[in-house]
Amino acid sequence: MPQPKPITVWILGDQLLESHPALDEALRQQDKDHIVVLFIESLERIRQLPYQRKKLVLLLSAMRHYAQALIQQGYQVDYRRCDTFAQGLRDHQDTYPPQRIVMMLGAEFDMRVYQQSRLVDDLSIPVDLLPNTQFLVERFSPFPAPQPGKRTIMETFYREMRRHFHILMDDDGQPVGDKWNFDSDNRKPLRKGLTPPVLPLFPPDDITQDVMREVTGMDHGVGSADHFDLPVDHAQAEAAFQDFLKHRLPSFGDYEDAMSSTHAVLFHSQLSPLMNIGLLEPLHMIRAAEMEYRIGNAPLNAVEGFVRQILGWREFMYWRYWQHMPGLRDSNTWNAARPMPAMFWTAQTNMRCIQTVVQRLLDDGYNHHIERLMIICNFCLLAGIDPRQVSDWFLTFYVDAYDWVVLPNVIGMGLNADGGQIATKPYIASANYINRMSDYCKGCYFDPKKRSGARACPYNFLYWAFLIRHEQALRSNPRMGNNVLALRHISPEERQALVAEAEDFLAALAYYEG
Secondary structure: OOOOOOEEEEOOOOOOOOOOHHHHHHHHHOOHHHEEEEEEEEHHHHOOOOOEHHHHHHHHHHHHHHHHHHHHOOOEEEEEEEOOHHHHHHHHHHHOOOOEEEEEOOOOHHHHHHHHHHHHHHOOOOEEEEOOOOOHHHOOOOOOOOOOOOOOOHHHHHHHHHHHHOOOEOOOOOEHHHOOOOHHHOOOOOOOOOOOOOOOOOOOOHHHHHHHHHHHOOOOOEOOOOOOOOOOOHHHHHHHHHHHHHHOHHHHOOOOOOOOOOOOOOOOOOOHHHHOOOOOOHHHHHHHHHHHHHOOOOOHHHHHHHHHHHHHHHHHHHHHHHHHOOHHHHOOOOOOOEOOEOHHHHOOOOOHHHHHHHHHHHHHOOOOHHHHHHHHHHHHHHHOEOHHHHHHHHHHHOOOOOHHHHHHHHHHHHOOOOOOOOOOOOOOOOHHHHHHHOOOOOOOOOEOOOOOOOOEOHHHHHHHHHHHHOHHHHHOOHHHHHHHHHHHHOOHHHHHHHHHHHHHHHHHOOEOOO
């Protein structure tokens, strides 16, 4: 009696879920002996941008550890490295002719629309594309597609998600603490003398060391594969999460927006790189953090802030991404056209804040969210940097960067280049904000208190020049009223001088030509 053809389960590198829906579906149709799990390392995808080498090490090592774990569980694994995904799939079909292919939908637009949907059209065998379970909004869509002229803000979305999943809710349907949002309690600068706990390190094993050598040998990329110490499997990821719950969550809320030249991570979790490839599951993290509040180990402002980052911010951005693609990628409301300054590639600048955060990116591929928003995006918006170049730079440098998270956060929230569809205002600030929330300005060449002149902080004259250039457009935004009103204290002569100083500074910058 002929053996049945196998079912192919193709698992993408950013879908390394401990319980994978495609595997579960295949097991409902066939026994384990007639399932082949396919992994493809696409060189075309790896070379799409000169990615941070530690990101490539994390992704490739995690894929290989995941494949090894499946082999140990008795699965047959076909692990391929090919020029393209299409080539890998063709080679796989030649070796293991499947009766059908089962996959989970990709999180990124190009994979889902240009790769997976074409499988259905091009292959002569059935292809099952299952809903993506890495995002809670895929399980519960709290709102229909927006109507013309209407939009859903993140706070409204967040409250619906809280209600649906019953997170930090009392039995009477009200939020714990009688407030939905404790953001106003989470804006303290780092207290002098306070030293955050060190992060746990995960020394590379043989698989990871092999990947590090491969990535080091690649002729493209930024940063170095050396000193890689991130988790690469589920057990390590869970250990990192438990360390955060114990040592950093209790103080996370107070110092969520703080920035420090000495401490890169502060009390943040640095778990987004793991969550974004499936090594940690969002609802598990949310409920575990909630339990820390319930048993008295962490205060409400810390736990609510952490929950809001995942259940609110992360889910909202993913939801918005799928509503605004593919046009989001080319949005440019402010008509910004300058290329990315070279200092964002080299960390060579007298601006201490930018020098610090970019050097961290070169070293480790990580900044926390306030540095991304109020140092990087703030400068790029004020300076008129092309949003497409900024988003490509984010995708290049950050270990947790994927299309679905970068485009809505950078183009939508950070640069306000989408016409205000995702964020309700431009997030712009002068040096005063940076000086208040960090120690970057201490010892910097530039003076955060000077608005103009040779030693004035560029954030200051760039901020005022932006307000002057776009005064009419900003007046129509009710959340920008105080910013625009401040212009009445600036004379026409000083306005002209500020714009000229901003132009001279930007013209003198070196720009990246790679």
